[in-house]
Amino acid sequence: MRSKLSIAFLLLAGVLLMGVVGYKILLDLSWVDSLYMTVITVTTVGYREMGDPSASAKLFTIFIILTSVVIVGYSVSVISEYLLSRNSIKSRRERERKKYVKSMEHHVIVCGYGRNGKQAVAKLEDYKKPFVIVEKEQEVIDNCYLENKHFVRGNANEDEVLLQAGIEKAAVLITALPDDADNLFIVLSARQLNKDLKIISRASEETSYKKLKLAGADNVILPDQIGGQHMASLIVSPDLIEFWDNLSGGHAGMNLEQISFEQMFDHERPCSIIDLNLRHETGCTIIGYKTVDGEYVVNPNPTTKIVPGSKIIVVGNVDQIAKLQKFYRILE
Numbered sequence: 001m002r003s004k005l006s007i008a009f010l011l012l013a014g015v016l017l018m019g020v021v022g023y024k025i026l027l028d029l030s031w032v033d034s035l036y037m038t039v040i041t042v043t044t045v046g047y048r049e050m051g052d053p054s055a056s057a058k059l060f061t062i063f064i065i066l067t068s069v070v071i072v073g074y075s076v077s078v079i080s081e082y083l084l085s086r087n088s089i090k091s092r093r094e095r096e097r098k099k100y101v102k103s104m105e106h107h108v109i110v111c112g113y114g115r116n117g118k119q120a121v122a123k124l125e126d127y128k129k130p131f132v133i134v135e136k137e138q139e140v141i142d143n144c145y146l147e148n149k150h151f152v153r154g155n156a157n158e159d160e161v162l163l164q165a166g167i168e169k170a171a172v173l174i175t176a177l178p179d180d181a182d183n184l185f186i187v188l189s190a191r192q193l194n195k196d197l198k199i200i201s202r203a204s205e206e207t208s209y210k211k212l213k214l215a216g217a218d219n220v221i222l223p224d225q226i227g228g229q230h231m232a233s234l235i236v237s238p239d240l241i242e243f244w245d246n247l248s249g250g251h252a253g254m255n256l257e258q259i260s261f262e263q264m265f266d267h268e269r270p271c272s273i274i275d276l277n278l279r280h281e282t283g284c285t286i287i288g289y290k291t292v293d294g295e296y297v298v299n300p301n302p303t304t305k306i307v308p309g310s311k312i313i314v315v316g317n318v319d320q321i322a323k324l325q326k327f328y329r330i331l332e
Helices: 002-026 031-042 055-102 115-126 138-142 159-164 180-193 208-215 223-236 238-248 278-282 318-327
Strands: 108-111 131-135 151-153 172-175 198-202 219-221 254-260 285-290 296-298 311-317
Touching: 002 031, 002 055, 031 055, 055 151, 108 115, 115 131, 138 151, 159 180, 172 180, 180 198, 180 208, 208 219, 254 318, 278 285, 278 318, 311 318
Parallel strands: 108 131, 108 172, 131 151, 172 198, 198 219
Antiparallel strands: 254 311, 285 296, 285 311
C-alpha cells in the first residue's frame, strides 16, 4: 500500500511539474502564473486563462486535462483505499482486544509499562500468566513487541479504563507508575471495583508505604530500597545472593514454585509432607510451607500436615517442575 501511495504522489507531482514548465515555455508566463494555469487545468475549475493561448498551448492544455483526469482519479482511489484500510485495521484490532479481554478470567492487570512494568510483564510471560497492560502513551504501545490486544490505552486512574481491562474478573493488579499519588489513587479505585483483588503497588518513597497499605494494597514494593539492599548483600555474602538469584530468576534451569493444597488434591483430608513423597515422585524439594493463617515455615518438618488452604513452596529444575505439574495435573 505504501508503494502505491508513493506512486500516486509522484504522478501528481509529475503532472504539476510538467504543467508549470509547459505553460512557462508555451505562454511565456511567470512561475506563479504557470502554477496557477496548471492548477486550474488539473482541477478543471475553469477560471480565466492567462494570456492568449496559441494552438500548441491549447493542445498542451488538452493533454494536461486528459492526463490529470486519469492520474487524479487513480490517486484519489489509492488514498481512499489507504484511509479505509487504516480505519479497518484499527477497528479490527480494537475488536480483537475487546474479545481477548472479555474472554479473560483470573488474569493480571499491569498499570504502566515503564521499567518496573516491563520487568513484571516479562516474568508473567515466563510463567505463561495471562495479563493486560494499561498504558496511556500510544508511542509506548506502538514500540512494544507485544500484540496490541494486550494493551488498554488510557489512564489507569479512571474507573472506566480499569473496567475495560477486566478488573471485575481479574485476580491481581500491579500498579507500577513512577508517581506514588497515581499509584495510591489506582489502589483506591481498584479496591472499590473488586474487593477480592490482590493488589501489588510500587512506591518510590517510604512515607507512601503505610498510605498504600491503608488504601487497600496487599503488597507494597520499594524498588530503590530493594536494589540497595541487594547490592549490599552482594558484598556481604555474594555467593549466597548469586545462588538465590539463580533460583528466583529461573536461571541455570532452576525454578521456585508454590502449590496449594487444592491444586494437589480433590478432597479435604490432611496429608503429611513425608506421605507426599514429592522428592521420589517428581524430583522437587519442599523448602517452605505456608499455613492457613499466612505464616511461613522454612524447611518444614516431614511430619507437617498439609491442610486445605495451605501451600507448599518447592524448588526444582525445569523438567522436575514440569513433572510435578503433570503428576498433579496442574494447569499452567
